[in-house]
Amino acid sequence: MASSTEGIAAPAKFTASLGADNEREWRSFKQQFESYLLASEKDNRPEETKVALLLNIGGEELLQKYNSFEFPVPATGNPNPANVLKDVLAKFDVYFSPRKNELVARYKFRRCVQETNETLETYVTRLKILVKDCNYGNQRDKQLRDQVVFGCTEDKLRQKLFEVEDLTLEKTLDLCVAFQASKRQMDVIKSTPRQTNDSVAKVREKSRREKTTDSRHNADHDGRPRHENNEGRPKSSKPSVPTSKLRPCKFCGEKHEWRKEKCPAHGKKCIKCGNYNHYAVKCKSRKINYVSGNDNDFDVNSSDESECEYLLRPCDTTLEVWTLDTVRPKGKCRLVIRNCKNRKKYNLEFLVVDCKYTPLLSKRTSEQMGLITVNYENISATKDVLDKYDNVFNTDVRTFQNVVRLTIDTNAKPVVIPKCRVPINLKNRVCKKINEMEKQKIIAKVDQPTDWLILNLVNLDDVLICGVGETYEEAVKDHDSRLIKFLERCQAKGIKLNKSKAVLRKSEIAFLGHKITSKGLMADPKRVEAILNMKPPTDVAGAKEFTDMINYL
Known part of the structure; x- marks a missing residue:
């Protein structure tokens, strides 16, 4: 009777080239080989047999590397390490896993980002493999969470992760799995051709049209049934209007009989000015700019000429601001403003600009309102x-x-x-x-x-x-x-x-290291700034410098 383990296939031959850069391939091959021994119940075989299976399955390159290993001489009564699977695997582990450089491992981990056609599951798996050599300790989960958030290419997923409060690695992975699943479902929905009811609608429309035509053929224009010998279309009850009586309408823009009840715009509201009996295409109202407001606040708006409070007139003046930029005013208008102190009103002309500048008054206007005195x-x-x-x-x-x-x-x-x-x-x-x-x-x-x-x-x-x-x-x-x-x-x-050096009528002036003011003589702050900011002496030379400065003063 055949054994149940005979159908278990051995792992594939170790095809990666020998070297320290193939650590990941070696770990995968080693795991497959140990699983094969356990599943095929060959883990109970003698050590020499298991080593022979490893070298046979591993291939010629693995065998050559095995022959180059130097095993210690066994003690009396102990088996030869070259024939013990555990010792042979340890030798290969040392060869494929050299001494780790923590800084290089962390650099590779930080540089790892999701590739263009890579799924989130594959990207997270790569990060978990790289983080093993980074030696983050108890910060491993936080570092892995951060790299998943920063390295993924999905902006919508990153935005969702940013919105989560107290985001942990477990929550991050759950959201990644849910996002990937929903994305796959949306791709399936988009790839499936959408079925429409256009043909059904056309059939219904056609049947409805045929039914109406049949009813017209079977009925007179006043609703009475036709006789069978009456063929052809019914004559229209409306009398035809001569073309000579059709005139272009200035209210709707179409040609019709010159009667207001015949105009389709009669009784309709214009969407441009709000008035009735004409369309917007024939509206003659003119939109103009105007200024509205009270004594303190004013706004620039656009409306009909009949609704304007203060008309904004055209202006050819060009203004120059303090940044040397030129501004063309939108117009000018006269406004009534009030001085908040003396409560007097003034009718002044303003230049209106389409910029967010602070309103300014001219010198002449400021003097006129009593705000300044020159x-x-x-x-x-x-x-x-x-x-x-x-x-x-x-x-x-x-x-x-x-x-x-x-x-x-x-x-x-x-x-x-x-x-x-x-x-x-x-x-x-x-x-x-x-x-x-x-x-x-x-x-x-x-x-x-x-x-x-x-x-x-x-x-x-x-x-x-x-x-x-x-x-x-x-x-x-x-x-x-x-x-x-x-x-x-x-x-x-x-x-x-x-x-150019003449300075007249000044209340204070700097002169020869002093500042002469109306209140008396004082030291020039620029000259004593170095003395005030002088650091305390810390050595003999500094103390001598300090005493010399005191003696000079």
Whole structure:
């Protein structure tokens, strides 16, 4: 009698090439071989027989690798490891499963994404195999869940997963299975040709038409039955209208008898303007832009001319905003607005633009409404002073009319000072400036020995003019008086000033590291910023630097 295990087929030969990259193929072959031994009841055979089955089924390449293995010499009384299936499989495991690189395994896991024609089940299976070598520990399920969500190609599935609260790996896999199943069902439905009832509808329509035709043939125009000898179509009861009486209608657009009861648009509502007795195609109402609202809020709308509150008139003006972009207004209109403080109303003209900009009022309008006050006397006074002494601010440099004498202490002795070193990146600029000053006869070149030689030029030409008074008006008046006297002196002595540096009527100004204000003298914040932000000293050099700075101050 034949055994029940004779029909069990042996696993396929191990066809993968030998190497460390075929670990997955080896694991699959090993699992199939062990299942074959168990199913065919050959697991109880001697170890040598099982090793022989492995090498026979595995093929020539597996046999050659087996011959290259070096097994330890067995102890006395112990079987040879080369003939023990467990030891032989362990040798192959070591060969096909080299030492794992955790970083490389995690890189492969993170780079694994679903392929174009790959199902979700296959993709999840690949991820489960790759995650085994990543050594995530108790974070394995979370990492696997994240990679399934990030790596899948279905955006709808990803959106559903994002909407689930407290998403776990189990919920993720369940949703993937459900989504894949529903997708397959939809593909089946789309691939099945949809049957229509067009033929049935045509048959019913045809039968209904034939029935109506038969009834017409068998009845007179007033409903009475015809005689059998009356053949042909019944004559129409409506009298025919001559073509000469058909005229184009300005209400419906068709040609008919010139009577309103004959017009199909009579009594119908126009969908464009809402009025009756005409179609929208013949509607003569004109849609225009208009502005509506109250004293505070206004809206730009479109409607019939008869419904407009404030008509939006055309405008050819082009506006330029602070970003230097140009905007063409949609139109202009006059609106009545109210000042919320004095409750007065003003009729003003506005330019309307089709952009979300903050509404603006012009300077003239703001002054008219009492929102701002401009002191034109101060502006005009400053401009008049600069225009009156325009020759003082001329850029032409001239020499003084008289000889200028500098008094030197008779006890002072000349000292030889080495020439000043100029940084290389500033050398060209310094030379250019010196040549320019020499051409303007501000300085002169020394080409012979002298007792005194000035090598360093200190250009300290800033002038401050202050005004003093009990009130602001008195201080401004005193300031202008001193300014005029100073400009007259400069005009008389030929002194030139730089107009670009002129700053007039300021309540505070920075000068030589200080800040001069109406409240007194204080340090310039820009100069003391480095001192305030100075870090506490941590060594001897830092402490010396700190004490030197204190002594300098």
